[in-house]
């Protein structure tokens with residue numbers, strides 16, 4: 675079966691999660707061809723080679739000034755055209771902001787549903803089976819979807835990039851698209867970079883909060899402690915997913931990897947996806963459940979309510 679992957683470009687390179695999706699597809703028994711749609715004002719040979727190296731057999735390039743940055747209408751129009759030519763069984767994009775905008779639009783155009791944020795893909799007989807964690811990752815939903823062509827996004831960070839790819843130069847087909855005035859209704863003006871980017875990698879002290887913190891406002895105690903200790907704050911995905919704290923503070927498999935001298939984990943259960951990003955000299959865990967997995971990794975553990983313990987710690991630090 676053939677899969678078409680949206681070749682998302684980020685800052686001049688193929689976006690990392692996109693390479694992860696391609697790597698995953700190369701390992702799924704039953705997938706015989708991987709093709710990619712690469713769009714931009716210009717598309718360099720390096721990007722095409724990169725896709726080939728990671729296992730893409732054919733790249734469709736669409737070049738136009740209207741495709742300089744991601745905008746729904748021109749991108750949807752272009753990829754619908756590529757789908758017509760490629761005739762894939764499945765169209766996939768990494769679960770980035772753009773991938774999650776694009777795929778449902780393509781699916782709606784084809785009158786079908788789509789599988790969002792999958793963490794695994796299998797083929798049973800001639801059917802794709804999509805795997806998506808549900809109920810706060812405590813259960814896995816496995817399902818199939820209708821339609822001659824299936825549409826899916828991956829969950830961000832679900833698939834690893836092959837660090838030693840050995841594929842060859844892919845076939846290339848240029849696709850010409852003309853855009854109407856209607857396609858250009860939304861115009862890109864500029865991208866303003868955030869003034870402060872969080873670099874947790876170099877932090878010596880991190881006070882990290884998990885779902886046990888209980889809410890956005892309650893995160894203040896984590897901020898206060900981090901400040902008093904001259905460190906940074908961190909969080910689990912359970913917190914960033916519900917916007918208690920910005921995504922840039924997420925630590926773990928899909929977040930940042932950190933190696934501080936001191937890591938205080940408050941209200942964090944100790945999921946492998948979180949701990950895979952933590953290499954601390956000293957880890958102190960605070961959790962009200964004495965059976966929490968985090969205690970197996972902690973150098974020091976405090977069993978109790980973090981909202982009772984952290985204020986005492988704060989008071990002591992304030993002298």
Ligand SMILES: Cc1cc2nc3c(=O)[nH]c(=O)nc-3n(C[C@H](O)[C@H](O)[C@H](O)COP(=O)(O)OP(=O)(O)OC[C@H]3O[C@@H](n4cnc5c(N)ncnc54)[C@H](O)[C@@H]3O)c2cc1C
Pocket residue numbers: 793807810811829831832883884885886887909910911912913924925926927928929940941942943944945946947948951960961962963966978979980981
């Ligand atoms: C593909 C994939 C990638 C992932 N990537 C990441 C990632 O990069 N980073 C990440 O963090 N997660 C990631 N996850 C999610 C991960 O599996 C866990 O769901 C998540 O880490 C759990 O976060 P948590 O520990 O905050 O929440 P929970 O697991 O719900 O734990 C909350 C803990 O708080 C304790 N608690 C509750 N109230 C209090 C209180 N008042 N005082 C003290 N303790 C309290 C509870 O006993 C519990 O142990 C990923 C999952 C998948 C499938």
